[in-house]
Amino acid sequence: MSYSFCKKQIYCRYGTMISPSYSKGLRFVQTHSLISLAVRYVSSIARNDESFTVSYLINSCGLSPESALSVSKKVQLKNSTQPDSVVEFFKNHGFSQTQIRKIVERMPILLLSNAEKTLLPKFQFFHSKGIPSSDLSVVLSSNPRVLRCNLDNRIIPNFNSFKDFTRRDDSEVFLAYKDCSEILTCNFQSIVAPNVALLRQHGVPDLNIMTELVIQPRKFTRNHDKFRRSVEEVEKLGFNPLQRKFLAALQVLVQISKSTWERKLNVFKEWGWSDEDFVIAFEKFPKFMMLSEHTIMKKMNFFVNTMNWKSSFVAHHPSVLAYSLGKRIIPRYSVLQVLLSKSFIKKPISVQFLIWTEKEFLARFVTPYGDFHLLKLYKEKMSLENQIA
Structure with missing residues (x-):
């Protein structure tokens, strides 16, 4: 039986009206019965959708049961028509089953896309830039976020802006996106351009900026105020803007929070580093601070306890921490x-x-x-x- 509600009266499907003046007990029973019925009905639909979604993700997309259950919380599939067309689209464009699985795990909402209307134009744009299908499948399976962006308002303007800034060819622009989705998905002119301008103001050579923008673009997409404070801090630490280490140190300060910095500093102090040791190490090779605390512990343990190196010796040769x-x-x-x-x-x-x-x-x-x-x-x-x- 279906019901419709209004403030003054309740109608059943057959037109019988129950007056608001009828007994409160009856109204209570009926109202709660209707709510219970609605909850059960909605829950049943939700369970069916979730069950179908999980099954589809496992059988058609190659996800593990655990991954499928997690992804099903982000997208609900009612039937296979739309997702089938998306999966088939990727297959027809040279994506392997493993690459399709990665895309679904990272951006499951793409399964609800209209492949011909929303995905194909983006692929056509990248192909027009001479980007081979092999690169396209590798990069997009690692970072499919761009496929959710508007082609004309976001992807094309950002692609062209990045290319103009770096004076690199189309393939290099696309490969830079692999490690930093913001290259094509954020507002390039309002986020990246001001940070580049700031580095120029502080005397960093254009060649260094453009090289770093291609190799490590992520640092340039940070909030401008944080970026400015980090640049000033790198200068206070004595790094020369004319040298490449200036940008290496900047990357560390931009990407690591103060609390993370303190934790990692404490790990080295536990291994006997003095403040002077740390300064020496950071001046020589700033990127050792990008290592996880767990990795730092394992490497220091091996150097000190297995190889019998003094802890201060590692501080004076910090590049060894970068090796696997x-x-x-x-x-x-x-x-x-x-x-x-x-x-x-x-x-x-x-x-x-x-x-x-x-x-x-x-x-x-x-x-x-x-x-x-x-x-x-x-x-x-x-x-x-x-x-x-």
């Missing part, structure tokens, strides 16, 4: 330990063994000692430690 523990530090150190044990070398080569390219390292410490299976050890260590940051 699993892919470079542990495999190379393991090879040197074998050579030391067999007296082929007298002592580890300071930090240089980490700085050399892989080709140089293998030529110096692995290839000459082929009889000792060092290459096998090296590769085994890289495989075992591959999950270590």
Whole structure:
């Protein structure tokens, strides 16, 4: 039975009217019965939609049950017609099943798009810029946010503004977007342009700005007041605007909150760094502060407790903190330990063994000692430690 409500009377479907003067008890029962019925009905619809959505996300988009359940809270699918057309659209444009899954996980609302009207024009624009389908699928699956933006009012103006600013080709503009969605999705002229102008005012060379804008665009999209304060702080720390380290230090101060900075500083102090050690390290290699606290702890532990380096030694060579523990530090150190044990070398080569390219390292410490299976050890260590940051 369906009902309609008004302040003075209640009508049932067959036209029978219940007067407001009827008993309060009856009105209470009826009202609560209607509410209960409505809740059950809506809940039933919601459960059915959620069940269909989860099933579709798993079977058609390749999501795990856990991921599908999480995504279903952001989008509700009533049938497969619209999402099928979107999934098919991506397949026809060279996206793999894995890439489609990533897009759905990151931007599930796209499943409700009209593929021909809203997605196709954007793809046509990127193709007109000479961007190959292989790059398009990689970049958009990593960062699909731009597909939700208006083409004429946002994407095209921002693309052209970024290109004019950096004087780079179309493919470089698009690849910069991969790491920073704001390049094409924010208002470029009102957000990025003022920050660039500020750096010019402080004497940062245009070449450095444009290079950094392509490589690390995220820092330029920050709130202008915060950006200005960070620039002033970098100057107070003594960094020269003419040098590239000025922008490296700026990136750290722009992206790290004060509380995060303090926590990371305390981690290094726990390993014995003095204030002077920290200043020396930051002046030499500011980006070590971008590491997570967990990664800092693991690397400092290995350097100090396994390699027997003094904590202050790391502070004077902070670039070693940037190397992967699993892919470079542990495999190379393991090879040197074998050579030391067999007296082929007298002592580890300071930090240089980490700085050399892989080709140089293998030529110096692995290839000459082929009889000792060092290459096998090296590769085994890289495989075992591959999950270590």
